[in-house]
Each structure stands twice: as structure tokens, then as C-alpha cells.
Amino acid sequence: MRGVVFDEEGVRVRDDIELRAPGADEVVVRLLAAGVCQSDVKLFTGVTRLPLPIVMGHEGAGIVEAVGREVDSVETGDFVVVHTLRSCGWCRHCVAGRPTSCTNAGGGIDTPFSAGGHKLHQFASTSVFVERTIVRREQVVRVDLRIPPTAASLLSCAVLHGSGAVTNRAHVRAGDTVAVFGTGPLGLNVIQAARIAGAQRIIALDINRELEALARRCGAHDFSATHDSSGVLDLETAGVDHAFVCTPDAALVTQAITATAASGQCVIVEFPGLGVRTDFEVRQLYLDKSILGTRAGTADPVRDIPRLVALYLDGQLLLDELVGGTAPLEGAEAALTELAAGPNAPRTVLTIS
Ligand SMILES: [Zn+2]
Ligand SMILES: [Zn+2]
Structure with missing residues (x-):
């Protein structure tokens, strides 16, 4: 079968990829569409270093083609969104509805791909730039057939993570004020989730003015072409209830804390690499301010993805x-x-079959 493989020589489409049979708790998905995302770019540009060759892609939608003998959550023919979040289902975090904190998610599965007698690695436990993939049962969520595959393919990454940061982590409520530092795919989804939650004012900040129109379309009331806290404080002098950091720039955490109002919170949605530090005046937190992190929008995909489809x-x-x-x-x-x-933003979606 065909798929996009990245190796020392670059990116190429191979047509000799073979797929092994699914294990007892695994699902075979025939991909229909897959989003191209910054995580793929980081692999492509060498920022993320993984064993090669590797089959690319990690956010997709497709049709279940076969299931292992222990899988009863989906069946052959179901239309599903494929996501990267693996969880055991029975550790204390999973039982409490916090699968992104699962302490027992396990390592990568035995890669399902090979070509010419050699293994091809699986990217982010998914690999979706390929005609078929194999993932664990908790990595597929059945969705309404009325959503087009191109739209569905975006749900499992920036949409799930950005909107989850708003609803699952920050708990933005009607009437709240919001600032969003960085209006790439994550930031845009923070903006639209804040709009849906009823935020009374959403201030988008990005040094790239090209993103203003889409940020406003998603729900931003104001757009400041800066990454400085003044872009917020000039409009909301006391700061905002929720300041989201949606680019991997640690300096923006400092700016976002400054832009946060008393009793408000700075929410870090996109993280810089390991070892990156920033500093801020500790006294800034005195007025009941918080700094929150979130992994993948603190999502529960089984709960959140169908809800996002309904909103779409x-x-x-x-x-x-x-x-x-x-x-x-x-x-x-x-x-x-x-x-x-x-x-x-916006991004290209690969249509596969
Ligand atoms: Zn992604
Ligand atoms: Zn778990």
C-alpha cells in the first residue's frame, strides 16, 4: 500500500508498505483524510528526532476495516477519528476521567509497518499519511457520518487540544475575558472555544497580521499585532480572566502572567522544548493568580470528540x-x-482514499 515515509533522504511516497495483522486490542483503519500539522513539520525539519524510516502523520479520520478479538468499542465500517492519546483505562487517573494523565499508557506498539523486509516506524503511535494504519482501541472514536472526513481529520489534534484547554482546564465561563497569545491552529481553537463558552471579550495577539482575519472569524473581538502584554492591557487595563499561551515561546508566559487579572489564570497550551526556562516576578501571583499547564487540552477523546462534532x-x-x-x-x-x-494556519489536509 501507499504511504508517506520520512528517512535520511527526505520525504517520499512509497507504494510497497505492508501492514501486519492487528493484535487483540488493536484496530485497522483505512484512512480517508489526514491533517498536516506542526508536529509533522518538526519531524521533517529535524527538530524532533526519532528512529527512521518512519511513516508520517498523526491526525486523521477513516473507516474501521478490522478489529482485534478484544475490541468491542467500534466495529468494521464505523467512521472514526484517529488520535494519538493512549491510556490504560484503569489507573487512578483514567478511572477519574483524566486519560491525559494516564501513568500506564505504555510505550509504542510493535510498529505495524514494513517495506522490503525492513520495519518502518510509527509516528506518535498513529501514522496516518498512509492508506491503512493500526492503532490501539482507545485511539479511535466513532463519529457522526455527516461530518466530512477533511473536517473530522482536524479534530484529534489542534481542535481537541485548543478547545480542551478552554473547557477542560481553564473552565472559561460566560462573561469571562480572554487573551490568546499566538493565533496558529491551537490559538484559533482556543478563540473559538472561548466564543462558544460565552466569553465577553477575546483579545487575540500575534505578530503575524495575516492571521487577523481568521482569528476574528473564529471569534476574536480584538487583534493586537504584538506578543507584548501591552496588547492586552491597553484594552483591558486590569488584565483578563484567562491568558492562553499558544506558541512555544517561554517569554510569552511572562507576558501572559502580566496580562492576567486578579483571580485569573495563565494557561500554557503549547510548550517550549525540554530545559527551556523563563522568569517572572513572583509577587505577580499574589492576587490569587494561577499558572496552569495542560497536556492535549486535558482531553477525554471519547467524551470531547463527539461533542466537537455536534458543535460543528x-x-x-x-x-x-x-x-x-x-x-x-x-x-x-x-x-x-x-x-x-x-x-x-490554515493547513493542508491530505485526502487518501
Ligand atoms: Zn497535530
Ligand atoms: Zn491509565
């Missing part, structure tokens, strides 16, 4: 607007190159 079908959640264009698997390299050059 109701016209509240914008997904088609986040798709910049579609391309076949052969278009992956061009899409990665374009995304690496920025801006970060």
Missing part, C-alpha cells in the same frame, strides 16, 4: 475554515515545506 454540525465550531486546501499523499512534501515557512 450545529454551525458553532468552524472546521472547514481551518482547511487551507487538500492534496493527495504526493502533496505531503509541498504541504510540509509550505507550513515550515509559515504562517501556521
Whole structure:
């Protein structure tokens, strides 16, 4: 079968990829669409270093083609969103509904891919720039057939993580004020989730003015072409209830804390690399301010993905607007190159079968 493989020589489409049989708790998915994301770009540009060769892609939608003997959550023919979040289902965090904190998610599964007698690695426990993949049963969520595969493919990454930061971690409520530092895919989804939650004022900040129109379309009331806290404080002099950091720039954490009102919170949605530090005046937290982190929007995919689909079908959640264009698997390299050059939104979706 065909798939996009990254190795020492770069990105190429291979047509000789073989897929092993699924294990007892695994699902075979025939991919229909897959989003091209910054995480793929980081692999492509060498920022993320993983064993090669590797089958690319990590956010997709498709049809269940086969299931292992222990799988009863989905069945052959189901339309599903494929996501990267693995969880055991029975540790204390999973039982409490916090699968992103699972302490027992396990390592990567035995890669399902090979070509020419050699293994091809699986990216982010998913790999979706390929005609078929195998994932564990908790990595697929059945969704309403009325959502197009291109839109559905975006749900498992930036949409789930950005909206989850708003609803699951920050618990934004009607009437709250919000600032969003960085309006790439994560920031746009923070903005639209804050709008859906009823935030009374949403201030978007990004040094790239090209992103203003889409930020406003998603729900931003104001756009400041700066990453400085003044972009918030000039508009809301006492600061905002929730300041979200949606770019991997530690300096923005300092700015976001400064832009946070008394009793408010700075929420870090996108994280810089290991070892990166920042500093801030500790006294700034005195007025009951908090700093929160979130992994993958503190999501519970089984709960959150169908809810996002319902919001899309109701016209509240914008997904088609986040798709910049579609391309076949052969278009992956061009899409990665374009995304690496920025801006970060909207994105290309690969249509596979
Ligand atoms: Zn992604
Ligand atoms: Zn667990």
C-alpha cells in the first residue's frame, strides 16, 4: 500500500508498505483524510528526532476495516477519528476521567509497518499519511457520518487540544475575558472555544497580521499585532480572566502572567522544548493568580470528540475554515515545506482514499 515515509533522504511516497495483522486490542483503519500539522513539520525539519524510516502523520479520520478479538468499542465500517492519546483505562487517573494523565499508557506498539523486509516506524503511535494504519482501541472514536472526513481529520489534534484547554482546564465561563497569545491552529481553537463558552471579550495577539482575519472569524473581538502584554492591557487595563499561551515561546508566559487579572489564570497550551526556562516576578501571583499547564487540552477523546462534532454540525465550531486546501499523499512534501515557512494556519489536509 501507499504511504508517506520520512528517512535520511527526505520525504517520499512509497507504494510497497505492508501492514501486519492487528493484535487483540488493536484496530485497522483505512484512512480517508489526514491533517498536516506542526508536529509533522518538526519531524521533517529535524527538530524532533526519532528512529527512521518512519511513516508520517498523526491526525486523521477513516473507516474501521478490522478489529482485534478484544475490541468491542467500534466495529468494521464505523467512521472514526484517529488520535494519538493512549491510556490504560484503569489507573487512578483514567478511572477519574483524566486519560491525559494516564501513568500506564505504555510505550509504542510493535510498529505495524514494513517495506522490503525492513520495519518502518510509527509516528506518535498513529501514522496516518498512509492508506491503512493500526492503532490501539482507545485511539479511535466513532463519529457522526455527516461530518466530512477533511473536517473530522482536524479534530484529534489542534481542535481537541485548543478547545480542551478552554473547557477542560481553564473552565472559561460566560462573561469571562480572554487573551490568546499566538493565533496558529491551537490559538484559533482556543478563540473559538472561548466564543462558544460565552466569553465577553477575546483579545487575540500575534505578530503575524495575516492571521487577523481568521482569528476574528473564529471569534476574536480584538487583534493586537504584538506578543507584548501591552496588547492586552491597553484594552483591558486590569488584565483578563484567562491568558492562553499558544506558541512555544517561554517569554510569552511572562507576558501572559502580566496580562492576567486578579483571580485569573495563565494557561500554557503549547510548550517550549525540554530545559527551556523563563522568569517572572513572583509577587505577580499574589492576587490569587494561577499558572496552569495542560497536556492535549486535558482531553477525554471519547467524551470531547463527539461533542466537537455536534458543535460543528450545529454551525458553532468552524472546521472547514481551518482547511487551507487538500492534496493527495504526493502533496505531503509541498504541504510540509509550505507550513515550515509559515504562517501556521490554515493547513493542508491530505485526502487518501
Ligand atoms: Zn497535530
Ligand atoms: Zn491509565
